[in-house]
Amino acid sequence: MPELPEVETTLRGIAPHALGKSVRAVVVRHPRLRWPVPKQLASELPGQTVRGLVRRSKYLLFEFDRGTLIAHLGMSGSLRVTDAGEVPGKFDHVDIVFENGTCLRLRDPRRFGAILWTHDPARHPLLTHLGPEPLGEDFTxxxxxxxxxxxxxxxxxxxxxxxxxxxxxxxxxxxxxxxxxxxxxxxxxxxxxxxxxxxxxxxxxxxxxxxxxxxxxxxxxxxxxxxxxxxxxxxxxxxxxxxxxxxxxxxxxxxxxxxxxxxxxxxxxx
DNA sequence: CTCCGATCCTGATGGC
DNA sequence: TGCCATCAGGATCGGA
Structure with a gap:
C-alpha cells in the first residue's frame, strides 16, 4: 500500500537509472489497470529521454521531451529497475525499456495502479485538485x-x-x-x-x-x-x-x- | 458544498 | 487438505 514515503522511496531508487535515459520500447502486457494504459505510449515514447522525475502526492511524474508519464502504484504496485532480458512475472504489466537495456517494470497484482500520458500535467484532472504536500512549506x-x-x-x-x-x-x-x-x-x-x-x-x-x-x-x-x-x-x-x-x-x-x-x-x- | 458508501482487483488469511 | 468468506485499500463516482 504505497503512500507518500513508499512513492518517494521508489523515486529515489529509480531516479539514477532513469534520468537522462532514452526509451527504446514500451511493452504493455496488461493494459487494464485503474484506467487503460494509453495506446499512444508505445508509439510516442520511444526516442524520448527522461528529463526530470518528480513526485506529487502518490504520483510519479516522468518528464519526457514531449510529454509527462504519470505513474501511480495503487495499493499493490511497485516500480523497479530490472534488466530487459529478465523474464517478467505474472503481474509485471508494463515495461519501459531504455536504450542501455535497463528496464522500469511495473508490477501490480491488484491493478489499482495507473500509467497515464499527458502533454499538460498542470491541467491534468488527477493532479489539479490535490492539496498541499505535507513536507512542503505551505502545509502548516x-x-x-x-x-x-x-x-x-x-x-x-x-x-x-x-x-x-x-x-x-x-x-x-x-x-x-x-x-x-x-x-x-x-x-x-x-x-x-x-x-x-x-x-x-x-x-x-x-x-x-x-x-x-x-x-x-x-x-x-x-x-x-x-x-x-x-x-x-x-x-x-x-x-x-x-x-x-x-x-x-x-x-x-x-x-x-x-x-x-x-x-x-x-x-x-x- | 459535504459526507458517505460502493466500486474496481486479487493475494493472504482464518474458520470450518 | 480444501473450500469459502473476509480483508486490505487509493481514488472516483453517485446519491443523500
Missing part, C-alpha cells in the same frame, strides 16, 4: 486549522482526502494521529489550533522517518532498487489492535471508520 498547523473548520467528518478521513493534504494513506494517517494524541474518530472541526499544530508537525516527522527507513513493507512493497522498507517495525498503532500501547501499555483498539480500520490508543489519544 494554521492551514490545517483553517481547512478543518466546520468539518464534521472524522479527522482520519479528512487526512485521507487528497484535497486536504496530498499523499496520506491509512497507515500514516493513523500513525500521525497517535503521535499527535488525537483520536482518528474525532470530528475534524473539533481540533483546536494547538491540535492542528501538533498534527501538522507529527505528519511531517512521521513521513520523514518513514522515508529514512525506506517506507513500510507490509506484504511485498519494494523500492525501485528492490529493497523492502523497514518502517513497519516502527509503527505504533497501525495493525496493532490488542497489543499494548508503547507509551502507556493500554491495549490498542481498532474501530471501523467507513470501509477501513482506524487504530488508536484510548488512553493516549483523545
Amino acid at each position: 498547523g494554521a492551514y490545517l486549522f483553517e481547512r478543518t473548520r466546520k468539518r464534521k467528518r472524522a479527522i482520519r478521513d479528512f487526512l485521507l482526502d487528497g484535497r486536504s493534504v496530498a499523499g496520506i494513506g491509512n497507515i500514516y494517517a493513523n500513525e500521525a494521529l497517535f503521535a499527535a494524541g488525537i483520536r482518528p474518530t474525532r470530528a475534524a472541526g473539533r481540533l483546536t489550533r494547538a491540535d492542528c499544530t501538533r498534527l501538522a508537525q507529527a505528519l511531517r516527522a512521521t513521513l520523514k522517518r518513514a522515508i529514512r527507513a525506506g517506507g513500510t513493507t507490509l506484504r511485498d512493497f519494494r523500492g525501485g532498487d528492490d529493497r523492502p522498507g523497514y518502517f513497519q517495525q516502527r509503527l505504533k498503532v497501525y495493525g496493532r489492535a490488542g497489543e499494548p500501547c508503547q507509551a502507556c501499555h493500554t491495549s490498542v483498539r481498532a474501530v471501523r471508520l467507513g470501509q477501513r480500520s482506524a487504530f488508536f490508543c484510548p488512553r493516549c489519544q483523545s
